[in-house]
Amino acid sequence: MNRINNQAVGNGLTRRSVLKGAGAGAALLSAPGFVRYAQAQSSEPIRIGFQCHRTGIGAPYGRWYDRVTTAAVELINEAGGINGRPVEIIIEDDGTDAARGSEVVEKFVRQHKVDLIYGTLFSHVVVGSAPTAGELKVPYYVVSEGYHVASGKLNRYCVQPGITDVKAQVRSVAPWIASNLGKKVTLVYPDYAFGHDHRDYFRPAIEAQGGEVVAMIPIPPTETSFTRYLPQIPRNTDVIYHVMVGPAVLTFVKELGEFFGRGGPQLFGFIDSLEAVDLRSPGLEFLEGSHFWEGMPRYAQADMPDYEKFYRDAVGLDENGASVNDPRDISTAGHMFGCWETLYIIKQAMEACGYRGPQDREAMIEATEAITEIPAGTEHPQGRKIFDGRIHQVFGEQNISRVKDGRLEVVHRTSIDDGRYEPEADYTTMSF
Amino acid sequence: MGFGPYFLLATLEGLVSAAVLALTAVGLSLVFGVMRVVNVAHGEFFMMGAVLAWWCASLVSGNPALGFLIAFLLSPLIVAGVALAADRLVLKRLHYEPEATIVATIGLLYIIQQLALTFYGAEARPVQAPFDWRIQLPWFGYSGYKFFVIAAASAILLAVWFLLRRTNIGLIMRATQIDREMAQAFAIPVDRVYAGVFAFGAALAALAAVLIVPIKQAHYLMGQDPLLLSFIVVIIGGLGSLRGTVVAALLIGLSDGIISMFFSPTLAKMLATLLVALVLVFRPQGLFSPGGRLVR
């Protein structure tokens, strides 16, 4: 790791030595925000900083991530906490903004003195916050679905053990699409890094199945009307693969319906398009019979295992994937399980390394890297997973569901191998 | 699809966005033209209109046309009320000083956004169109409601033109815009005119939002783009010219869609934006600025 040489700047007097000696800071300590914490006691809680998208475009996810986090932490604490210590969640809003995310990471470590940070979803916030996490040497457990962690471009403190990444997801669905829907695919994707990932990973995957991408339609950022792009879809398309995010998604589907009417190619979408959106919304009738990738089923399936029911009850989901308190409050079921599972991995890693405090952060990361098999169960209700410690990324099964009578029914579950790819990096060789 | 039908589709889509943009921009043009203040919260009035439309529609079950009608009548009124309150409480106290108004309206923007986030929520919610009519043209299907939007917006714009050009109220507004001191000398209650114009501008934005919300959805961040676009339209069209605003809205609404037929979308947006910038560089007064008069 770099050695910090202070000799070039400053006069040899580091701020730390002055702070120890001088009492000048005492006056400032009484002002709000300058909080001192008591000496650590053995029952001192484990403090987890939850970087939440409370405002900004990620806000719908942030709400549900919050609920799932609360539910999981309650259960963990009821069962005795981690190493006998209760878990405390401290939430900060990052506004779904990369710069603010970096500031919030600093706030967590330097003001709230958390043990680790967790819970970020949107890729740009993760990538913006990661450098700060690496500098402050704080474990950063993200629930993001982006390929950024696995790419090796972040740092050894960044881990994604609770949710699969987009590269694996895209590769997993290609075989099923090619054999069930068709081989000629038109991709409709946002002209963002996120959309480019879909484009770049899907193309080789479908070609490996003997398929072909006949057209690629990038939609520019902040586009709110899609009709004018629809004519670019070639007549010989078998499948339209769409992954729109953001509030414009409903418009996209409605306009697809208006444009094609009853005819038209098969549709395959990612549930990202419809997270927190009611499938029975007017205009979405066009989706009947189409298929979606789901990280975890929104609707309660007939053959649902007990542990999945347990999870759904704990987080307050009714059988339509909406809140039990408000049937119009649709959840982000396809992603939020990642929070639950990540928290349990945190618990597992902390118990494996006997975590006592920030001095054990590196050990915690190493303990996480050592995890391989993750069996399905109440701690991992989405399903069985395999963690690859080299790229800090977990691999799992994906669901492909069909819209039937306004509900999503899982018709296929991909295997973990369907999505696996050769690791492009190895964090374990990197220093802390 | 052949070039002809593609072009037709792009044009239709352009007309829809131009229609809504024109309404929003006219509202801004009045505020900017008469009061000479930059209202950064204009987009939030638009958003409020959409959110209130959703709320009105949700009060009524059954025929969506009824909900839409209520929204159409009620939403602009409520938004106008909020704008009036903002004017009386804040803008008037700042004496409409341009720079201070910018900060104050940014504050207003944050407040309205937060209220929407807290009481309406973070997700985008659809509103049902008053009627469901899909027109099947030989090459593609199209929503009948979109034609309605174009027609309704045109009708409202005509009504606004009539108001400004042929009524006393319009005369008073134009007088205040041309020369505030002179208007005061003629016993025109300038403060009340300002309040009225601010409210009216906000109401127009809300009306535009009510029209568009069955097509797009109501979302608490949806005000940002309309704000930017309306500003651009107002300046390109020429300050103080209603006709200029409408023409500029048409130009911008149509060009975006048509240019994107030929280039990749991001590149198309870049080119369209550059084009607009260069129009201004070489004709800074805008296309139609009559230099001080509100309506030609």
Next chain:
Amino acid sequence: MTGPANRKTLALHLAFLAGLAALDFVLPDYHHGVLARVMVLAVFAMGYNIAFGYTGLLSLGHAMFFAAGLYGAALPIYHLGWSVWPSLATGVVAGLALAVIVAALALRTAGVAFMIVTLMFSQVFHLTTLYFTTYTRGEEGLVLPQNVRRLAFPGGEISLASADTRYWIAFILFAAVLLFTLALVRSRFGRALVAIRENEERMRMLGYDVFASKLAAMAVSGTISAAAGAAYAVLFGYAGSGFASIQYSILPLLWVLLGGAATVLGPFAGTLIMFYLIDTASSHTTAHLLVVGVALILLILYFPKGIMGTIRDKWVRWLP
């Protein structure tokens, strides 16, 4: 300006800088980091102030200058493996070049048209960063690894990834720009800019080349903004197209207006206040935007010329 006022002004600003330097030793960890960030962003605000506050050019496109510096520094480091010093230089030069080109075109307009033209150019820049996602990774952005973020000196190397170093680098940049701005506004050129703001026609009739002066003001403004962007990239290790978005054109405007346009200390005050407003509000409530909005309105009602501007108007008339 009279002698004693000159000395008073200089003394005030030097005392202020000394205070900031002293804070490095006493501030608790978190606020120490915050101040480093605020100082870099305040440099951006000071750059904007030169164009907007002193010359009266309301630009809505300064994000492109900040982003030019940001990417100008980040791209060579990330793709070409350059070290920090030359990349910082590239960032600053990129900002200067962009400012001159844009100003040459945009200054053909004035007032609201200028506002929109600068906005449009900035939008184009933003879209360009997204168009070249292959190189810039678009909105996701680029991470500059810690081991690359090192400044080489004759005596050795220092890592920019440490909070201490960051504070000092930010402070040096901030102090340099602050003193430069102070000198600029009290110079003939600076006073000419203010005169142009107040009455452009008269300046023209007096024989000043108004266009050249405004161009120079924009060039200086853009270069300083780019310096802030370049510093941000290497100090915080991230460059994303979010920094080229309209938000980063409105923020410096807000900071300057809140702190006091056409004052030297105003931009810093505005940046600091906005940061803590948002930070404190979001710690205490989930509805923090509401608190910030109300606070902004109250602040501008009682300080209509911004904090420092009102202070100057009412109490301390010699404040530059």
